[in-house]
Amino acid sequence: MTYQIGGRDLRSRFFIGSGKLPSYRIIPEMVEKAGVEVITVAVRRINPETKQENIMDCIPDHCVIMVNTSGARNAGEAVRIARIGRELTGSDWIKIEVETDAKYLLPDNEETLKATEILVGEGFRVFPYISPDLVMAKKLEKAGAAAVMPLAAPIGTNKGITCAALLKPIINEIEIPVIIDAGIGRPSHAAEAMELGADAVLANTAIATAPDPVTMAVAMAKAVEAGRMAFEMGLLAEKEFADASSPLTGFLRRIE
């Protein structure tokens, strides 16, 4: 079943980041086997002696390219990277990632909001990467963001959903899609994010640094699908005490 995000109809709710991959050449297989439709890329300076394969040659045509502004330290730099991205790809999907904190790579929500306001005005589909803050998510929604991308844990930490109590209010209270991004280290984390009601999940490190990135991408994609299915069906409430699943009559007890 398709859903709408950033003006597109997509099937897959699993987005991948392309950083740290052992080779860009595995991207087509990964995309195909895991059914991926959205992939992020970053912009960097290139020197002529760099004869590395170009990532753009490895991304299948049907994929939506989401340019990531990682490396930007403020709104102005993020806006510049977004414009470069559009110039190079023609894609108007931009993930705003603004960080000044090198240790935890936590996003600067305030600069992210500024960049979002500018880029929405320029016709971009803006996907801001944020710390899970409902008030900020509401401001971004009002500014015209296509979705919000709250983190589950700091980038690359594989810690999973560390702040469900902060993510759930965002999922509950805003209308635009919520993509849980960063910190997803295992398929179970991805499933948990989807069970919470996220519209999609983005993972990068967990896939790219796995012994076999293609297999991990497939495992994540299955988990995302499973979590979504369960969410749509409706999850059952937790109970304090046991509730037997076998009948409580007709036991084979010896009569004394």
Add this chain to the structure above:
Amino acid sequence: MIKLNGTETPYRETIGELLSENHYEMKKIAVLVNGEIVKRENWPVFVLKPGDEVDVVTFVGGG
């Protein structure tokens, strides 16, 4: 001199000349002069000034 990707490089009159002189493959790159994008079609005619900062960028893997 021109600052090309942060390094002092001999002056060339246009972006096109600067790129070919420095052996850039022209496809899949974008060029910024003093932080502003210059469209590909203008590279052969865009005249640089000494001291201009030129950045040549492309896409890489990233999350």
